[in-house]
Amino acid sequence: MKKSDSIASASTDSRLGSRDATVILTLLFFGYLLSFADRVIFSLTIKPIKESLHFSDSQIGLLSGLIFAASYALFSPIGGYLADRMSRRSLMAAAVAFWSAATVATGLAASFISMGISRALVGVGESMLHPLAVSLLSDAVDAPKRSRSFGVYMSAGATGALVALLGGGLLLRQLHGAGEISLPLIGTIAPWQALFFGAGVPGFILAAVIILVMKEPRRRSDASGTTSAKNQGAIDFLKRNWRFSTAIFVGISTLQMGAYTLSTWYIVFFERVHGLPGFKAAILLACTSGVATLVGCIAGGRMISRLRQAARKDAALIIGMGAGAVFMVFSVLALLATNTTLALAILPIATFCAYIPSIAGFTAMGEGLPSSVRARLAGLHTLANGIISNSLGPFLVGFFSDNVFAFEAGIRYSLIVTILIGGCAGVYLLNQGRASLRALVQAQESLDSN
Numbered sequence: 001m002k003k004s005d006s007i008a009s010a011s012t013d014s015r016l017g018s019r020d021a022t023v024i025l026t027l028l029f030f031g032y033l034l035s036f037a038d039r040v041i042f043s044l045t046i047k048p049i050k051e052s053l054h055f056s057d058s059q060i061g062l063l064s065g066l067i068f069a070a071s072y073a074l075f076s077p078i079g080g081y082l083a084d085r086m087s088r089r090s091l092m093a094a095a096v097a098f099w100s101a102a103t104v105a106t107g108l109a110a111s112f113i114s115m116g117i118s119r120a121l122v123g124v125g126e127s128m129l130h131p132l133a134v135s136l137l138s139d140a141v142d143a144p145k146r147s148r149s150f151g152v153y154m155s156a157g158a159t160g161a162l163v164a165l166l167g168g169g170l171l172l173r174q175l176h177g178a179g180e181i182s183l184p185l186i187g188t189i190a191p192w193q194a195l196f197f198g199a200g201v202p203g204f205i206l207a208a209v210i211i212l213v214m215k216e217p218r219r220r221s222d223a224s225g226t227t228s229a230k231n232q233g234a235i236d237f238l239k240r241n242w243r244f245s246t247a248i249f250v251g252i253s254t255l256q257m258g259a260y261t262l263s264t265w266y267i268v269f270f271e272r273v274h275g276l277p278g279f280k281a282a283i284l285l286a287c288t289s290g291v292a293t294l295v296g297c298i299a300g301g302r303m304i305s306r307l308r309q310a311a312r313k314d315a316a317l318i319i320g321m322g323a324g325a326v327f328m329v330f331s332v333l334a335l336l337a338t339n340t341t342l343a344l345a346i347l348p349i350a351t352f353c354a355y356i357p358s359i360a361g362f363t364a365m366g367e368g369l370p371s372s373v374r375a376r377l378a379g380l381h382t383l384a385n386g387i388i389s390n391s392l393g394p395f396l397v398g399f400f401s402d403n404v405f406a407f408e409a410g411i412r413y414s415l416i417v418t419i420l421i422g423g424c425a426g427v428y429l430l431n432q433g434r435a436s437l438r439a440l441v442q443a444q445e446s447l448d449s450n
Contacts, residue, residue: 073386080379099125100203151301247433
């Protein structure tokens with residue numbers, strides 16, 4: 001080996017300090033915040049988009065749902081594959097810049113096809129983020145602090161939703177009062193278009209900051225003693241650890257199915273069952289359940305960390321099971337409550353636990369997946385979550401509402417049945433994967449100690 005190669009290798013092998021790990025977490029936090037805010041902003045602009053471009057409800061449904069979700073889910077494994085084989089810093093910067101450009105393009109779209117392409121490209125760019133987060137935080141953050149880091153990262157989604165709902169709504173109202181806006185080189189634009197431009201610009205700034213300040217962490221060695229993907233294939237790992245794999249890819253997704261489904265339908269629930277206007281329900285839920293979700297993300301990571309410090313190698317799955325069970329019980333109680341105030345008071349207990357299973361899943365992947373294939377398997381997890389949580393859950397509610405509980409207040413029972421299906425299946429599968437996780441963590445700890 002040449003001397004220069006030796007020096008380069010030594011530099012690469014050096015561990016990042018806690019400050020560098022904090023920088024990585026901060027950049028991931030703002031990346032996830034911007035990506036989540038983009039999704040909420042689209043929902044805020046549905047009405048002016050329909051009025052401006054004369055879209056039908058079906059077209060709006062495709063733009064906000066299937067077109068985005070399909071590209072997001074399908075490209076996640078590709079993003080994970082790239083994250084396992086190239087500079088994650090460069091990939092993250094490119095992904096943020098890519099989806100930011102696509103967000104700006106959404107504001108420029110003048111037809112259903114052009115807006116559909118833009119929304120699909122947003123999904124492609126944002127699909128890279130979760131696999132990158134699992135890979136980067138698993139390598140940059142030491143095990144005792146890892147679950148807290150994932151909790152902070154997941155809290156960015158709740159923060160982005162709150163920022164977009166409150167700030168985006170106020171900004172859109174102010175821009176609407178100002179009338180049309182004239183921009184250099186672009187010309188006159190409508191207020192809703194300006195909102196997409198405003199959402200896209202911070203992403204370009206973040207991409208530049210990533211390149212300037214982020215350091216690439218060294219990939220940790222696998223329990224197999226190598227970081228070579230040739231010696232530790234993804235399919236081989238899934239086959240040999242099928243109980244753990246089923247818990248992560250199916251169990252976590254079915255638990256999250258209840259949380260995603262509830263957040264998709266709970267404004268409709270309060271409109272139909274409790275007679276609240278949609279805008280009032282949105283504000284009340286943002287200030288109660290939305291805040292509870294944000295606090296729960298931070299607390300969930302700390303709960304996993306404390307249990308892990310108590311020498312419970314399966315701490316992530318234990319906390320995930322507990323949070324899933326609490327969410328299931330209290331969401332059902334809130335849905336059954338006949339008093340509006342009581343329902344709004346009970347629901348935050350459920351939403352406090354809503355995304356803790358996701359934090360548990362990320363933590364378990366960081367501890368149990370081999371580094372050589374970690375990002376691509378995290379991408380597979382995002383794909384499974386997209387199919388089960390984001391697609392199957394909302395569909396089941398609609399199916400039950402149309403065919404089983406076909407009356408105005410039937411949305412209550414459709415939600416309850418869907419949440420119970422996902423919750424019971426998820427808790428069972430996570431419990432089945434605990435022994436496998438303990439064995440994987442033990443093997444990794446033995447390697448790290450040598």
